[in-house]
Amino acid sequence: MTIIQTLKYTLRTFLVLKKERVDPWWARLLVGSVLGLSVAMALMGLSVFLMGSDAQGWMASSLRTNLLLGLCAACTMMFMLRGFELLLPGAKLDALSARPDWRAAAVVSVLLIAGMAVGVRLGYVLLGYPYSLNLWNKLSGVPLVQLKFLIFALFIVAANWIWWLLRAKENALAQQAAESQLRMLQAQIEPHFLFNTLANVQSLIAIDAPRAQLMLESFTDYLRASLGQMRASDSTLDVELETAHNYLQLMQIRMGDRLRFSIDVSEQARKAVLPPLLLQPLVENAVHHGLEPKLEGGTVRLFADVKDGQLNIRIDDDGLGLHHSRRPARLGSGVALANIRARLHTRYGAQASLELAALEEGTRSSLTLPYSGSQAFKQDSAETAVKAGYGQALIGKSR
Structure with missing residues (x-):
């Protein structure tokens, strides 16, 4: 596959739980980083909207901070997902991924939120380490930070749920196509079987x-x-x-x-x-x-x-x-x-x-x-x- 095809495949299967992955680690890291940075920028935009006139100076001073937090959250979420894939037995993982109901989406959402929480805390540790500051204790109680964390979690759940619904619809359409193909094949075979059987009945009637x-x-x-x-x-x-x-x-x-x-x-x-x-x-x-x-x-x-x-x-x-x-x-x-x-x-x-x-x-x-x-x-x-x-x-x- 080309690089573009590889990235498209990785994006399409990013939240699918698999024991063995064919997409390379760099593709998953790149896709995860882009998604994490996109969410971080979206949250910064929300903060600008909430802060009003004080936003311009804050935007310039906190850009690197928010991008680092977004990258840390993306990496820990990927590690959380991959760790779950490696720890769970292959048969159970395949059974969970193949379920047509909401359970796989719920498990992935929990893993992503847990990874996000670990990643954000890790980001604050990295930011405060050069200054010997515990930024997590200082900022975790700030209402704006808590609001952003809640919105981040809701965004993850909503995005994962929408992705799962789209994947379920895609699988349903693929199954319908396979069923239609089988029915078409059966319709091609049936007339021959029908004619041969009726010919046998006709020949047996007299004898x-x-x-x-x-x-x-x-x-x-x-x-x-x-x-x-x-x-x-x-x-x-x-x-x-x-x-x-x-x-x-x-x-x-x-x-x-x-x-x-x-x-x-x-x-x-x-x-x-x-x-x-x-x-x-x-x-x-x-x-x-x-x-x-x-x-x-x-x-x-x-x-x-x-x-x-x-x-x-x-x-x-x-x-x-x-x-x-x-x-x-x-x-x-x-x-x-x-x-x-x-x-x-x-x-x-x-x-x-x-x-x-x-x-x-x-x-x-x-x-x-x-x-x-x-x-x-x-x-x-x-x-x-x-x-x-x-x-x-x-x-x-x-x-």
């Missing part, structure tokens, strides 16, 4: 009417669940699993004995609230890229549990594997995975991840994100459908 009826019922359940998720801003793992179950049952009718699946998910994990349509693309990848091109087919296994406040989801298949020569490289392959990663980063930051790993036979997709349960989340009318069938291969029912 196996009961199986065609089961396939059409499964397809209806799948569409009802997936279309509802496309319109929602949040979902639960239980709803995501139902969509995956309907899809796998539908594909099982098409592939017959070549596809088997199981779902093993704890009750606590089922209540997890998460963005919609995170699970479905991974299940589709397991079937289309791993099992469908494999002559003998295979098994998809879904696992999910909650551990140490994290929701862990794993999708295993014993298909062709990540780098098999017969694995299809369809146009647009990988877009869904990149989209999921972008949505996770926008919503959870470094707390969430999506990893793909090669197994001895097949592929593993692992999703990790912060657990947030909701007893009050309302599911659609498909809530109770086929829960008893979770974890069972439905080959017998598909015929």
Whole structure:
């Protein structure tokens, strides 16, 4: 990055709590110093307004004093923030920074006010040291000094709060863009899946009417669940699993004995609230890229549990594997995975991840994100459908 880009990035992330920082120390020092001096000059202007006709002489005599106090306050505030970042464990720091509520802003405000108080006192010590004077004791009780300190503190809180609101709005817009991209991707994929399924139903009507009826019922359940998720801003793992179950049952009718699946998910994990349509693309990848091109087919296994406040989801298949020569490289392959990663980063930051790993036979997709349960989340009318069938291969029912 150029110097200008570096300074812009530092200014944009100045109040974001991070364990590892990519911006250099000199950029943070420069940005912090400019902000501190700007506040000091603003407070001097306020003092001029309050003092009236006596302000001109005071302005000239106290300029260096106020600039020194501003620099000291800026430096100690930066040290306070960085010390907090280094002392707090990385996982807790990331969790605090990623919270969508006011808590991160409140913590930063407290740190900034504490740093300002230490910095102003340090500035008075430095000013009085050459003259062996304790300026803090002499001036801290002056009403004008107290007023300036209070205004400085209120300014910090207001500026930090406004900055946090702008950042929250920016994150919300980024999340909406990622959601829109996913919906557009889903809209491009759905017609192909729709036409292929209807063609299968049509071909089965003449030779196996009961199986065609089961396939059409499964397809209806799948569409009802997936279309509802496309319109929602949040979902639960239980709803995501139902969509995956309907899809796998539908594909099982098409592939017959070549596809088997199981779902093993704890009750606590089922209540997890998460963005919609995170699970479905991974299940589709397991079937289309791993099992469908494999002559003998295979098994998809879904696992999910909650551990140490994290929701862990794993999708295993014993298909062709990540780098098999017969694995299809369809146009647009990988877009869904990149989209999921972008949505996770926008919503959870470094707390969430999506990893793909090669197994001895097949592929593993692992999703990790912060657990947030909701007893009050309302599911659609498909809530109770086929829960008893979770974890069972439905080959017998598909015929």
